[in-house]
Amino acid sequence: MFNKLENRYNVTLLIFSLVFVVILFRLATIMIVQGEQYREQAENRIFKTxxxxxxxxxxxxxxxxxxxxxxxxxxxxxxxxxxxxxxxxxxxxxxxxxxxxxxxxxxxxxxxxxxxxxxxxxxxxxxxxxxxxxxxxxxxxxARDAFEILRRRYNIAETDPIEVQQEFIKIPNLSVPISIRTxxxxxxxxxxxxxxxxxxxxxxxxxxxxxxxxxxxxxxxxxxxxxxxxxxxxxxxxxxxxxxxxxxxxxxxxxxxxxxxxxxxxxxxxxxxxxxxxxxxxxxxxxxxxxxxxxxxxxxxxxxxxxxxxxxxxxxxxxxxxxxxxxxxxxxxxxxxxxxxxxxxxxxxxxxxxxxxxxxxxxxxxxxLTIDANLQRVTEETLEAVLKTLQVGGTYTTRWGSERLMGRSGVMKNATSGSVVVTDVKTGEVLAIANYPAYDPNLFATGISSADWQRLMPENERDPLAPRPLQNIATSTAIQPGSTFKMIVGLAGIEQGLSPEYKILDRGFIQVGGHSFGNWLWNQSRSTMGHQNLHQAIADSNNYYFYSVANGYDYGAGRPLPIQMNMDILTDYTKRFGLNDRTGIEIDVPRERSGGVPSVENKTRTVKAMLRNHLRRQMKLEDLDETRLDRTPEVLTEIIEEIVSWAEENPSRSVMYNRMIELGISEDKAGIYTDIAKYSYFNQARWSVADTMNFSIGQGEHSYTPLQMTNYMAILANGGYRYNLSLIRKTQSYDGTNTVEYPPELVERIQLRDYNNLDEINYGMYLVNETGTARNYFRNFPIKVAAKTGTAQREGKIPPIDEVEYLKRHLRSFGVTEAAVEEVTAQLMEENKDNPRYQDKGFAMREAIRTLNPRANLDQFKDDYDNYSWFTGFAPYEDPQIAISVLIFQGGSGGYGAPIFREIVAEYMGLNTVVENDGSIIENRLTR
Structure with missing residues (x-):
């Protein structure tokens, strides 16, 4: 046996045999002796993560x-x-x-x-x-037709799909679910x-x-x-x-x-x-x-x-x-x-x-956040209360005053949306952002239902001013500032050397070519304001004064002003106040509008877009000379783009006519399109005195958001310091071990020749509430404030929810029959299959009615839009702490934002807090 063990093979075999016996013994123990126990565990115990x-x-x-x-x-x-x-x-x-x-x-x-x-x-x-x-x-x-219809509907000048898509993103509450790749x-x-x-x-x-x-x-x-x-x-x-x-x-x-x-x-x-x-x-x-x-x-x-x-x-x-x-x-x-x-x-x-x-x-x-929840609450409640009062022409009453809120044309029934922004003028911190209407974010906590989502959609999607609960007006809506812009024109004037005491005689209106530019008081009652200096002109919002300053000409005296003034100076001062830039706020970054300071380039771009749309509507394949080129939609598009590209050059009529012929437009149509492009568009692309008039009073091509306007007010108030607006104070880990601070971000102190000139502007704003356009709202108010009213024009008709239904309802008034309209509409849609605009039945029906009765006024039964209402400023006047901007859609008059402004200042300054004799503090909620 020992001899056998000397053989390595036998040793290995013995070892494997012993291991096998041990395994068999253990297996028998598990299966027979402990089998019931392990079976119970396997059936009744489950490991879960x-x-x-x-x-x-x-x-x-x-x-x-x-x-x-x-x-x-x-x-x-x-x-x-x-x-x-x-x-x-x-x-x-x-x-x-x-x-x-x-x-x-x-x-x-x-x-x-x-x-x-x-x-x-x-x-x-x-x-x-x-x-x-x-x-x-x-x-x-x-999908391509739908994309093109929307591009034209929203007057987007760009034609590159990527650029158009970027413009769509900027439009509040507009989703365009179309892939431009496929x-x-x-x-x-x-x-x-x-x-x-x-x-x-x-x-x-x-x-x-x-x-x-x-x-x-x-x-x-x-x-x-x-x-x-x-x-x-x-x-x-x-x-x-x-x-x-x-x-x-x-x-x-x-x-x-x-x-x-x-x-x-x-x-x-x-x-x-x-x-x-x-x-x-x-x-x-x-x-x-x-x-x-x-x-x-x-x-x-x-x-x-x-x-x-x-x-x-x-x-x-x-x-x-x-x-x-x-x-x-x-x-x-x-x-x-x-x-x-x-x-x-x-x-x-x-x-x-x-x-x-x-x-x-x-x-x-x-x-x-930088938000003050109590101030935010008062801001939202006051905005809602004033809007609802405006809609019925009621009386808004608080301990600080009682005002009947009714426009000259009656109740402001369409004053259904608005926004308010409040910031700290010394830091750029946002203390309150209110938008009305709003929504309850709790609806989205676990996924919003289809019914709830539908209730948050505008009732009339075709109306850009229809109430949109999901829209952040403060960041996404850029409009004309109206008279709230006048302080920049006044500042530019005195910075150029015009004395604040220099008086200009208001003669009511200024005639420029075929246009009459009147002071608002002249337009309203054929009255004038007499001689006024800068402070008085701001207080009374005297258009005549600012027309004169912006053009460097004293129209009242019929002589040049003793300063140099031009559009480069005016746009430069406008941009210094951040009105051409984003505010830096941390939310809605892709959608925050960066505003738009008017310029020759912007005007030319707008004119080109308008001409492009005009030619696309009017120019047809039949207008092309079939002996010289193929009558295809692609060729027609190339010709239109070539004509539009001449805007900057604005060639003479004869040169333009010859170019039209060379492009392949038939001779009987070349003259018509030459006159349209030359006289209706290209000649309007140049900057004119009339453009400067509109610029000076915040009309025309201006477009700024409530955020930008509030920051502009803060710069006026704080001595020229421009901060990025911010909503964040800090972030902090749950256990407090890691804190990231967000200090105020000073962009710059804007360049001025004399910072004391801001005091001259602010004094005029102070007079707005003492003797000027907002005096009735602050008679009993204990805090001195500086502010400015503004009315921004909103032209046009309110589109109905269903254009086709609207047209059918008024066919008799348009002098046509339904059968004839349906026949011509179908014919137009068939003949213009390649024109996306005609795939919109409402548009095709309008064209059909015009064909049958060119004199029909198709919009006569639609309501007119009311003007936007602005009220902006800061408080207190002597020691500015907060800047405020109030914007009301279709609010009619700028003064209607004053009660909102007033109640926000009252809350911020602690005027709504009552201290009892026992020292306890209670909140005195305003009586409305």
Missing amino acids: IPLPGARGEIRDRYGRLLAGNRPSFTVQMMKNEVVDEKINEVSLSIINILEKNEDKYNDEFPIIFTEEGEYVFTYDLELQAWKERNDLIDVDD WKFTEEMRKEQWLESYNIRDVETTAEEAFQLLRTRTYRIPEDYSDIDARKIMLVREQLRRQGYLQYQPVRIAQDISEASVTEIEENIINLPGVNIAVEPIRYYPEGQLAAHTLGYLGKISQQSEIDRFIRELGYLPTDIIGKSGIEHSFEETLKGADGSQRVIVDSVGRLISVLEREEPVPGDAVH
């Missing part, structure tokens, strides 16, 4: 008051790797039925629904149809992608066909389930399917469910394998609508850009909610918490046995 979502960081005001926080809520989760295949249909249907019984919302993104008539419809088609209806494009099937509606592309994900490559597949394919081929749902129940099953299974290889991650079936649903699910948990009830933080806004546009709202990851950034780059889950606007969007990565996890053992019915390990979630950082 439960994700623990990190709470979203809080948003607080400058004093720590909570504006956006989190509350615990119950979420229904389903783990894909724990669902038994045989029971998936039964479990899915049971969960949805429980939620529906208790009226709880659940995540339903399955894109096929049933109508009340029992039809199968793609939600993509419904979304596209609704968008077309809102934008009056119901009969436009081609020239398809994005909803069409989403439908194609969804069908492709199920290997359905026929884009013509109907909703019913797709549904049945998925039911029978993909999910193999038995026939004993109805289609309604099958859809409930498929909406759950599709969510599980989207999870892909991340089977260990739970899928949220529903969030923020009721206790009734929680109880019922827990009672039936043994029959619902893979289902789990988790407690997750849900965003909530304790103050409801307060500062809604500043805070922003949340939404599901949906756009391709969001998928690329948040899911692919940052590792978000497809079911995560992200910030879509406001601070929630701009500080998404700061507010987003880090998820934790908990590894546990549960029994077969999901009951917790023990916790093995736990990784705590990390809450997101808190964002502390």
